[in-house]
Amino acid sequence: xxxxxxxxxxxxxxxxxxxxxxxxxxxxxxxxxxxxxxxxxxxxx
Amino acid sequence: xxxxxxxxxxxxxxxxxxxxxxxxxxxxxxxxxxxxxxxxxxxxxxxxxxxxxxxxxxxxxxxxxxxxxxxxxxxxxxxxxxxxxxxxxxxxxxxxxxxxxxxxxxxxxxxxxxxxxxxxxxxxxxxxxxxxxxxxxxxxxxxxxxxxxxxxxxxxxxxxxxxxxxxxxxxxxxxxxxxxxxxxxxxxxxxxxxxxxxxxxxxxxxxxxxxxxxxxxxxxxxxxxxxxxxxxxxxxxxxxxxxxx
Numbered sequence: 619x620x621x622x623x624x625x626x627x628x629x630x631x632x633x634x635x636x637x638x639x640x641x642x643x644x645x646x647x648x649x650x651x652x653x654x655x656x657x658x659x660x661x662x663x
Numbered sequence: 664x665x666x667x668x669x670x671x672x673x674x675x676x677x678x679x680x681x682x683x684x685x686x687x688x689x690x691x692x693x694x695x696x697x698x699x700x701x702x703x704x705x706x707x708x709x710x711x712x713x714x715x716x717x718x719x720x721x722x723x724x725x726x727x728x729x730x731x732x733x734x735x736x737x738x739x740x741x742x743x744x745x746x747x748x749x750x751x752x753x754x755x756x757x758x759x760x761x762x763x764x765x766x767x768x769x770x771x772x773x774x775x776x777x778x779x780x781x782x783x784x785x786x787x788x789x790x791x792x793x794x795x796x797x798x799x800x801x802x803x804x805x806x807x808x809x810x811x812x813x814x815x816x817x818x819x820x821x822x823x824x825x826x827x828x829x830x831x832x833x834x835x836x837x838x839x840x841x842x843x844x845x846x847x848x849x850x851x852x853x854x855x856x857x858x859x860x861x862x863x864x865x866x867x868x869x870x871x872x873x874x875x876x877x878x879x880x881x882x883x884x885x886x887x888x889x890x891x892x893x894x895x896x897x898x899x900x901x902x903x904x905x906x907x908x
Contacts, residue, residue, distance in 0.1 A: 622711040625776050629715045629769040630696065633722070637877065640761050641685075644884040648681075651891035658898045 670890050673747055677883045684880035691873030698866035706863060715773040716859075717866055721874035722766035726794060727833055729759025729878070730826075733801065734833075737826030740818060747886070749817030752826060753805050754885035758878055760798035767791055778846050786839035787847040790832060797829040816889035 699717035706713035736752035739745045770788065771781045782788065801822065808819040818826075840849050851858050859867075 622776055625712055625772050626700070626714050629718060629772045630700075632768055632772075633718045633765055636761055636765055637874075640758055640881060641877065644758075644881045644888070647888040648884040648891070651888040651895070655891040655894040655898075658895050 670747065670893075674887065674890065677887055681880055681883045681887070684876045684883065688873045688876030688878075688880055691869045692877065693873075695866045695869030695873055698869065703863050703866060709777055712773050712776050713863060715769050716863075717870045718874075719766060719769040719773060720867055721871045722762045722769060723791070724871060725874060725878050726759060726763030726766050726791070727836055728875075729755050729762060730794060730797065730829060731833055733759060734826045734830035737818070737823035740823045741820065741827070746817070749823075750886050750889045751882065752801075752818050752822070753816060753889065754882045756798055756802045756805065757885070758881045760795065760802065762874075762878070763791065763795045763798060767795060774846075780846075783846045785845040785847060786843035787836065787845055790836040790839050793832055794829075794836060797832060801825060801829070816893055 695717055699714050703714070705711050733752050733755045736748045736755065740748035740752065767788070770791075774783070775781050804822045804825055805818050808817075808822055839845065840847050857864055
C-alpha cells in the first residue's frame with residue numbers, strides 16, 4: 619500500500635464517521651420525538 | 664407548495680419518503696464508493712488520491728446546495744410565513760454544516776499529498792470556510808430564537824434575513840477559482856462537459872445522487888422530529904391551561 623492510500627482511507631473514514639453520526643443522531647431524535655408524541659396522544663383524556 | 668403547509672399533509676408524504684431516500688441513498692453511496700475505490704484507474708498526475716474526489720465533490724455540492732435551500736426557506740418564511748419553512752431551515756443547517764466541514768476536511772487531506780500543504784488561504788478554500796462559519800452562526804441564531812419562547816420550531820425574522828444575506832457567498836464560492844489565482848483547479852465539470860476522463864468520472868454520479876438522497880433523508884428526519892416535539896409541547900400546554908382553568 620502506498621502512502622497515498624493512507625490519505626484516501628483517512629478521507630473515507632472521516633466521511634463515514636461524520637455522516638453516520640449525523641444520520642444516527644437524526645434518526646434517534648425523530649423516533650424518540652414521534653414515540654413521545656404518540657404517547658401523549660394515547661394518554662389523551 | 665402551499666398544499667404542504669399543513670404539517671399533517673406534509674407528514675403523509677414525508678413518512679414513506681424518509682425510508683426510500685435513506686436506503687436508496689445508502690445503496691448509491693456504497694456502490695459509488697466501491698466503484699471509486701476499486702474499479703477506476705489511478706490518475707496519471709494525482710495517483711490514488713484522485714479517489715477522494717468521489718466524496719469531496721458531493722460534500723461541496725451539498726454544503727453549497729444546503730445553504731441555497733436554507734436561503735429559499737428563509738425567503739418563504741419571510742414572505743409567506745409558511746409554517747414549515749422555518750422548520751425546514753433549522754433541519755437543513757446541521758447536515759449543511761456537516762457536508763461543508765467534510766468538504767474542507769477531505770479537500771485538506773487531498774491537498775497534502777497533491778499540493779504539499781494542508782491549507783492555503785486562497786479564494787475557494789477561504790470562501791468555503793466562510794460558509795462553515797455562516798452555518799455555525801445560523802445554528803446559534805436559530806437556537807437563541809428557540810430560547811425566546813418562539814413556538815413551532817420556526818426561525819426569527821433576523822435568522823431568515825441572515826440566511827438570505829449569507830447566500831451572497833454561494834456565487835463567490837462558485838466563481839472564486841475564476842476570479843482569483845488559486846491552487847484549486849478551475850471548474851472541472853460545466854454544462855459544456857467535463858475535463859475529467861470518463862473512466863474516472865462515472866462513479867461520481869452515483870455518490871453525488873446518493874449523498875443528495877441521504878441529505879434529503881436527514882432533513883426529513885429532523886423536520887419530523889421538530890413537528891413531533893411541537894405536538895408534545897402543544898398538548899402539554901393545553902393540559903396546563905385546562906388545569907389552570
